[in-house]
Amino acid sequence: MAKTIHIALVGNPNSGKSSLFNVLTGLNQKVGNFPGVTVDKKVGSCQLADGLNATIIDLPGTYSLYPRREDEWVAYRVLMQQDKEVVEPEMVVLIADASNLKRNLLFASQIIDLKIPVVVGLTMMDIARHKGIQIDVAELERELGVPVIPINPRKNKGIQPLKKAIEQTALELYKAPVRDFINNEALAPAAIGSVKELFPELSDYKAIHYLINHESFALHGHLQEKIESIEQVNNFNHTKTQAEEILQRYQRIGSILKQSVSEPSPLKKTLFTEKLDNIFLHRRWGYIILLAVLFLLFQSVFWLAEYPMNIIDWGFGEISSWLGNVLPSGWFADLLINGIWAGLGGILVFIPQIMILFGLVTILEDTGYMARISFLTDKLMRKVGLNGKSVMPMISGFACAVPAIMSARNIENKKERLLTILVTPLMSCSARLPVYTILIGLVIPKTMFAGFLGLQGLVMMGLYLLGPIMSMFVSYIARFFINIKEKSFFILELPVYRAPRWKNVLITMVNKAKIFVFDAGKVIMVISLILWALSTYGPKEKMRSVAARYEQQIKQHPEQEAELNRLKNTELLQNSYAGLLGRSIEPVIQPLGYDWKIGIALITSFAAREVFVGTMATLYSVEGGDDADENTLMEKMNAAVRPDGTKVYSLATGISLMIFYAFAMQCMSTLAIVKRETRTWKWALIQLVYMTGLAYIMSLIAYQLLK
Template sequence: MDIKVALVGNPNTGKSTLFNRLTGLNQKIGNFPGITVDKKTGFSRLDSHKEAEIIDLPGTYSLYPKSKDESIVFQVLADKKNSSHPDVIVLVTDSSNLKRNMLLYSQVADLGIPMVLALNMVDVAAKQGIEVNVDRLAEKLGIQVVSISARNNIGIDQLKQAIANTNKIATQNLEVDVNFLAPAAINAIKRHINADNDYYALQVLHQHEHLTFFSDQQQEEIEEIEQSHGFESAKVQAAETIARYKHLSTILSDVVVDKGTAKKFSFSDKLDGILTHKIWGFAIFLLILFIIFNAIFAWSSYPMDLIESTFGWLTALGHEHLPAGMLTDLLLDGVIAGLGGIFVFIPQIAILFAFISILEDTGYMARVTFMMDKIMSKVGLNGKSVVPMIGGLACAVPSIMAARNIENWKDRMITIMVTPLISCSARLPVYILIISLIVPQETVFGIFSKQGLALMIMYLVGVVAAVAVAWVMKVIIKTKERSYFIMELPIYRMPRWKNVLFTMYEKSKTFVFEAGKVIIAISIILWVMASFGPGNRFEKIDQKYATALADTTQNTTHIETLVATEKLENSYVGILGHFIEPAIRPLGYDWKIGIGLITSFAAREAFVGTMATIYSVDGGDEDSATIRERMAASVNNKTGLPVYTFATGISLMLFYAFAMQCMSTVAIVYRETKGWKWPVIQLVYMTAMAYVAALVAYQLLR
């Protein structure tokens, strides 16, 4: 790349929207080197001659970090050896709240890295009666200033041109002379680390404990300088902030004209009075949830049926035209069956994330966080815990990582421990499969789907369980730290439909390729284990039914099904299933479900692929029958009753609602807590909850 550009800005300034606008689909997500914090990078063509690598740094209100994510910003900007250190910074601001945003600008400007100032949301500012004299502001700051609206694609080409034309030598005017704040300490640090920038030296004094590019010896030497000069970080930071706001007042006094202060937030305030009401707010939230889960069933039924019938047709076509043999069976009953178990749930995944994207885009999700703070504080959490818990609807792994933003150790640990109880997208295929077997396709009052209502209840069960466990842990875990919750509510906006479609595409792709790899691998292993058995068991079964199969007067299809079933029970997977069956029989499960529980520890959604493979190998009257049809028709050989009764279905869904069946989640909890103590506790308590809940449900309902 010709140039490396970092996007820096406060939360809710549209930085991520600008990142998507600049990079399109040409982006990737990884981790910053040595740190488990998301690093979003992408590539953008600035003009016909120059390309740029764009890095989206975590949002922060200042260079003084309050979380691990925020500490990344200064580390990247301060360390020239960091792979993400930029040639140019684009400081993204909210034009409707410029003074607050400019505090971060003034800090970053003093680091001496070339900058471009992007005044985002100019359309919002105009509606609120705010006018910014861009030329006057550029003249005062000594840099290029560009008015943009990332949502509406306004000014993006001008911003690209400004980035391309930026001199690699910093031109901005220094904002505040910070040397007066602690001259002796700053000068000592400058000499010690061979730096010539006063503000860089001051930040080293403030943040050296978080700066990984200093060795242990350097850390000790900096600490000695700090103590020997009586450096008081909190007092110096407060004095600096006051000085910067005074300076910004003089800069913005004749640059920003606010003609609409009185009515600026009138619409948002009126809407918030309803949507965050202590009673109606929660009622509206529950209604929205019900609409979402109802839509997941109602809107996805046709594409699901189409996908299922397509894979059934492919399997039947393969058995009809491909030569009989092991490779054909592996392809059709292993790979194709596993793929069918993945693709059939893409419609629901896409619909769920479309709604989540809309709620986030409109600003409503921030209101949910605000509403939940009062409840969370009573059970040992705070409003910031809602962000990871809502994120848990997608996946617990990034949600647990997001708990780093919670400053209080106790709140953070409780959040990490309960977030996996929130039903993630990996549980969605399991819920949908079981609900479709035990809940009829009927409506209540001719509008609401019973299946949608059942799905909503399963999600609420996870939320209630998380709150209950959090309350218990609040009593058990002791700490003297006090927690607090401060958050900015963004204004309401129309969702960006292109962004919604992009989110649907990205999440569906992630499900197919990430979960798909696990499911396909498990499907192939299961097919091998289900197609072979120890000793000569399969030969004895063939001999047992050889006469019956040779008799053309009998129904050979039925006999072939009996052969396939008996071979499956005597295969390696059948032996394993029968071994664990006594432990799960009180829950209403047979040995086939037991195999699904085992494979689910790799990934919860693997249960669906496992059932698809096992029931494909098990044989049937019709090769084209879907997995749901085969499971619905399955009968317990001992009782003669259907395997998937209402009691068994409820028991199984409760088991999946509470069980920690995800190796990735265990791994991330280990990494975040830096030890095996908490992941082991989490695995034990969640498995115990799952077993007891499933046992009680089955015994009461059977």
């Protein structure tokens, strides 16, 4: 029977850790959240040798065993064996960047002193060679006392020797060094001795961490009190001990590097990466290049996703028609086709955008440009309570808020991450485009300026600019109300420029699609079924009366059956619970220039904003879909009048409605993903309330000024 060992994969950010994880596990990995936090937990499996398998947990990147951010605390608790939801690792594979060995060896030395068996994978050897750095791997291995294996996961080099070293460590041919990397006991001998009396299994270095961070450990109350007492009796100083430890470690690392590493003169010519940064981070050209990159990203998501989305939409439509012809008419067929199947289509149609967006973002990350985007935009973002890492989720929100909010996970500061999540849905996503298009066509004249600037195009651009402007304003205000006192440090390592890893891009695209379908999809399906029920059922007497009246008319005028059926569906919707709700909110929305039909559209388009057009098509008794049908819909909407004879879709109403859709939270998918990412309905409901209130007030102002 094969033996399975549990391995923690650790390393500094940008050291090549995730690349190795993907090479070792391929698609045999699962992505979830660590308990209580929103940091990704990636667990995968692989075969190391005959009879030996490994379960590998990819821990968030961290620089040392002194955590500051949420993701660093995740890695810390697992390594300190304080995370009860994660199986204790029997071994650590530590990835170290050979081109920046001094910084990476600090973390390595701390892991070694925990007395957990360690294998070091040395990455970036090619970059080290380009820098003129020569490493004596055998000497480095002797100095550290653990196996050191040069690897290149991007090119699949060194993987077999690494697996062999892991196997030999699992068979205890390699063991944790007996001697500490530094003399940890001398840092606080009395306090360390007292802690080890309580926990005899601890190493000296681990005992220091019990003294420093025991409040964050899952220990019984009496043990917490005893450790606190040991600190007081021995005057244990956290800051002084930590500073002395780091100083001693760097002194020892310096002597090791003198023995095993040869570095070139600092006058060595500038690397290719530094030459590129002189262009990409230029105070003027850098921003122009950034705008060009973001424009191409934004356009590519629309252009590339359009075809697969149309295919999915067409496929669901064809199957819906087939089911309608095969199944006997009745409530079950209606539930299956218009409830379950339509809800499933509403989930799956988002997948191309999610996969393409995350694929493109992964390419930007892999090439090293994503870090430059954050660097360039940090100054502006910080003024309104965000930071440079907020810009990509916000830009991604122009395509779809769902993957954009998911991508906010790389923001370490809790307050800035929450602010980013709260304002990202203000970006005009692609689902708003059909609404803007039909309303602009209805109320904005085709006026041209200077022979090439169209008024309709300028209005469309203005609607898209409203999102970023309002998001800055909302973030600036909201930062005073979110009581999270975590300090914000924008410390960012600029990685070298590299070619993207296409396998890594594919794995990321698949995993992000799975997260959306299986997590957010559950909530979307439930709400879809609720909306179907509200739109299908109403007071029995009213619904029967409408159906009976139209059946009688169809018998009398069979040649008008199609038209009468459309009119019947319109009146049934009008008398359904959703329709009654539309009429009930008419007094509230009337000051915005809306009638009850628009009220129904506001309710039904909560499933997805673009449902507005379909709802209007039903209400005005026309079929939607192709261009001719859309023209018919526009003609009907253009001809719609109020009881007093005035046009429903005047300029004031059209502008008001466009502004409402620009600001309102009318997307259950977004609410579902906000709940998932914040792990509470609190922020999703706050978002719903503030965005609805903002949309109402701005629409009210627009209508009252223009009517």
